Amino acid sequence: xxxxxxxxxxxxxxxxxxxxxxxxxxxxxxxxxxxxxxxxxxxxxxxxxxxxxxxxxxxxxxxxxxxxxxxxxxxxxxxxxxxxxxxxxxxxxxxxxxxxxxxxxxxxxxxxxxxxxxxxxxxxxxxxxxxxxxxxxxxxxxxxxxxxxxxxxxxxxxxxxxxxxxxxxxxxxxxxxxxxxxxxxxxxxxxxxxxxxxxxxxxxxxxxxxxxxxxxxxxxxxxxxxxxxxxxxxxxxxxxxxxxxxxxxxxxxxxxxxxxxxx
Amino acid sequence: xxxxxxxxxxxxxxxxxxxxxxxxxxxxxxxxxxxxxxxxxxxxxxxxxxxxxxxxxxxxxxxxxxxxxxxxxxxxxxxxxxxxxxxxxxxxxxxxxxxxxxxxxxxxxxxxxxxxxxxxxxxxxxxxxxxxxxxxxxxxxxxxxxxxxxxxxxxxxxxxxxxxxxxxxxxxxxxxxxxxxxxxxxxxxxxxxxxxxxxxxxxxxxxxxxxxxxxxxxxxxxxxxxxxxxxxxxxxxxxxxxxxxxxxxxxxxxxxxxxxxxxxxxxxxxxxxxxxxxxxxxxxxxxxxxxxxxxxxxxxxxxxxxxxxxxxxxxxxxxxxxxxxxxxxxxxx
Numbered sequence: 326x327x328x329x330x331x332x333x334x335x336x337x338x339x340x341x342x343x344x345x346x347x348x349x350x351x352x353x354x355x356x357x358x359x360x361x362x363x364x365x366x367x368x369x370x371x372x373x374x375x376x377x378x379x380x381x382x383x384x385x386x387x388x389x390x391x392x393x394x395x396x397x398x399x400x401x402x403x404x405x406x407x408x409x410x411x412x413x414x415x416x417x418x419x420x421x422x423x424x425x426x427x428x429x430x431x432x433x434x435x436x437x438x439x440x441x442x443x444x445x446x447x448x449x450x451x452x453x454x455x456x457x458x459x460x461x462x463x464x465x466x467x468x469x470x471x472x473x474x475x476x477x478x479x480x481x482x483x484x485x486x487x488x489x490x491x492x493x494x495x496x497x498x499x500x501x502x503x504x505x506x507x508x509x510x511x512x513x514x515x516x517x518x519x520x521x522x523x524x525x526x527x528x529x530x531x532x533x534x535x536x537x538x539x540x541x542x543x544x545x546x547x548x549x550x551x552x553x554x555x556x557x558x559x560x561x562x563x564x565x566x567x568x569x570x571x572x573x574x575x576x577x578x579x580x581x582x583x584x585x586x587x588x
Numbered sequence: 589x590x591x592x593x594x595x596x597x598x599x600x601x602x603x604x605x606x607x608x609x610x611x612x613x614x615x616x617x618x619x620x621x622x623x624x625x626x627x628x629x630x631x632x633x634x635x636x637x638x639x640x641x642x643x644x645x646x647x648x649x650x651x652x653x654x655x656x657x658x659x660x661x662x663x664x665x666x667x668x669x670x671x672x673x674x675x676x677x678x679x680x681x682x683x684x685x686x687x688x689x690x691x692x693x694x695x696x697x698x699x700x701x702x703x704x705x706x707x708x709x710x711x712x713x714x715x716x717x718x719x720x721x722x723x724x725x726x727x728x729x730x731x732x733x734x735x736x737x738x739x740x741x742x743x744x745x746x747x748x749x750x751x752x753x754x755x756x757x758x759x760x761x762x763x764x765x766x767x768x769x770x771x772x773x774x775x776x777x778x779x780x781x782x783x784x785x786x787x788x789x790x791x792x793x794x795x796x797x798x799x800x801x802x803x804x805x806x807x808x809x810x811x812x813x814x815x816x817x818x819x820x821x822x823x824x825x826x827x828x829x830x831x832x833x834x835x836x837x838x839x840x841x842x843x844x845x846x847x848x849x850x851x852x853x854x855x856x857x858x859x860x861x862x863x864x865x866x867x868x869x870x871x872x873x874x875x876x877x878x879x880x881x882x883x884x885x886x887x888x889x890x891x892x893x894x895x896x897x898x899x900x901x902x903x904x905x906x907x908x909x910x911x912x913x914x915x916x917x918x919x920x921x
Contacts, residue, residue, distance in 0.1 A: 327717050330714075331714055331715055331717075334711075334714045335711075338700065338703065338707065338711055341703060341707070342700055342701075342702040342703050343702075345702040345703065345743070417696070418696065420658070420663050420693065420696065421696065421698050423661070423662060423663040423682065424661055424662075424663065424686055424691050424698075425686060425715060426683045426684075426686035426687045426715065426716060426717075427683070427715060428683075576665060578663070578664070579604060579664070580658055580663055580664055
C-alpha cells in the first residue's frame with residue numbers, strides 16, 4: 326500500500342515538474358495529438374478507397390489506433406521512467422534508484438512523466454469514442470473495451486520492461502533497445518489481417534505486439550470471450566516474466582561515474 | 589552490551605571484466621568473440637566502523653573508493669566477501685537498509701531539478717514513509733540547521749553548487765539515518781561552502797550521533813571532519829588509523845626552510861639523509877630523514893653550507909603525508 330501511495334505521489338510530482346516548463350509541456354501534448362491525427366487520417370482515406378483490408382474496416386482501424394495509442398500513452402506517461410533505463414544505466418544515474426527504499430521497478434518507472442504521451446492518451450480516447458459510436462456498442466461492450474485497455478496496457482508495460490531491461494546487458498544500449506522497441510511496436514500498429522499463420526503466432530506469443538491492438542479489436546468485433554480469457558492469461562504471464570527478467574537484469578548493473586541530475 | 593559496530597566489511601572484493609580487442613585477430617573475430625580482461629577494483633578489504641565514528645575513506649583516483657561505497661549501499665554486488673551495515677546485508681536487504689542510511693554523491697544529484705527545494709525534501713519524506721506531520725517537522729528542523737530558508741522555494745536547477753550540496757545533504761538526512769555515506773561531497777565547492785558543509789556534518793554527527801563515512805580528495809575534509817582515516821590504493825587497504833596519527837606517519841621526516849641572507853648562489857650536494865625539495869635563490873627547502881641524521885646535526889651542516897637569514901623546521905603537512913602514502917604504495921617503497 327505504501328509502495329502504491331509513493332507511486333501515486335511520484336507521478337503527481339512528475340506532472341508538476343513537467344508542468345513547470347509550460348511551453349514545452351503544451352507543445353509536447355498538442356504536437357503528439359496532431360501527429361497521431363495525421364496518421365489516422367491517412368489510414369482512413371486509404372481504407373475508404375480500398376474498402377476493407379484483410380477483413381478490417383475503417384472502424385476497426387480506428388479501434389486499433391485507439392487501443393495502441395491509449396496503452397502507449399498510459400504506460401509512457403505514468404511510467405515514463407522505463408524509457409530512460411538505458412540512459413540511466415549508461416550514465417550511472419540508476420544508482421539513485423538502487424538507494425531508494427521502494428520497489429526498484431516501480432521507482433524507476435515512476436521517476437519520469439512522459440508529457441508527449443499525454444497527447445497519445447487524448448488521441449486514444451477520441452479514437453475509442455469514435456470506434457464505440459461507429460460500432461453502436463452496448464454497455465457490455467464498453468466494459469469489455471475498458472477491460473481490454475487495461476490488459477493491453479499491462480502487456481505493453483511488460484514488453485517494454487523486458488526490452489529496456491536488456492540495457493543491463495549491453496554498454497550504451499539506447500540504440501539496441503530502440504530497435505527492440507520498434508520490433509515490438511511497429512507490428513502493433515498494423516491491422517490484424519496483415520498477420521496470418523506463423524507470423525500471427527510469433528507476434529502473439531513470442532513478441533506480444535498483436536495483444537496490444539489487433540486482438541482487442543477482434544475481441545470487441547466478435548465478442549470473443551475465449552480470446553478475452555487468452556489475453557488476460559497472457560498479460561499475467563508477460564507481467565510476471567517482465568518482473569523476473571528485470572530483477573535478474575538489475576544484478577548485472579555495474580554503475581558508472583558520469584555527472585547526472587535526479588528525479 | 590549493545591553492539592556498537594555500525595559497519596563490518598570482511599574480505600570484500602569486486603572484479604569487473606570488459607571486452608578487449610585482440611590485435612592479432614581480424615575485426616570480425618573481434619566483433620563476435622573479443623577477448624576479456626578483468627580488473628580488480630577492490631581487493632579483499634576488511635574493516636569495521638563504530639556508531640558515531642567519522643571515517644575518511646581516501647585514496648587516489650581509481651583506488652576503489654566509490655566502488656566500495658557502492659557495495660556498502662547495495663548498488664553493486666560484491667564478487668566475494670561480505671558487508672554488514674546495521675546488521676543488514678546490502679545484497680539481500682537493500683530496501684530495509686535504505687531506510688537506515690543516507691547517501692550523498694557529490695557528482696550526482698538526487699533532487700527534483702524543476703521543482704522548489706521544499707518539494708524535493710517532501711518527496712524524500714514520502715519515499716521514506718514518514719507522516720505528513722513528521723515530514724513538516726523534519727523539514728523545519730533541517731531548514732534551520734542547514735540555513736536553507738533563503739532558497740527553499742527556488743527551483744533546484746537554479747541553486748548554486750554550494751546551496752545544492754547543502755540541500756543534497758539535508759535531503760539525505762530527512763529520515764534521520766543512522767549512517768550517512770558521502771562520496772566526494774565537497775567537490776567543486778569554494779572554501780566558504782566547504783567549511784559550511786563540514787560544520788553541518790559535524791553538527792549532525794554530534795547532535796544525532798550519525799555515523800559519517802566519506803570519500804574525499806580534500807585534505808580539509810579529512811583533517812576537520814574525520815577522526816579516523818582509511819587509505820585504499822589499487823583496491824587494497826593500506827592504512828587504517830586515527831587521523832591525528834596519519835600526520836605522524838612520516839614523523840621521521842622533518843622539513844627545513846632556509847631563507848637566504850642575500851641570495852643563494854649555488855646548491856651543493858647535501859649530506860646523507862638530507863635532500864632538496866625546493867631550491868631557488870631566495871629559499872631552499874630540504875627534507876631530513878632523522879633515521880639517518882638528527883635535526884641538530886642537519887642544521888649544523890646546513891648552516892656550514894648556506895648563509896641564512898631565517899630557518900623554519902616543521903613536520904610534513906597532511907596533504908604531503910597522504911601524497912607520500914600514495915606514492916610509496918605505487919612504487920612499492
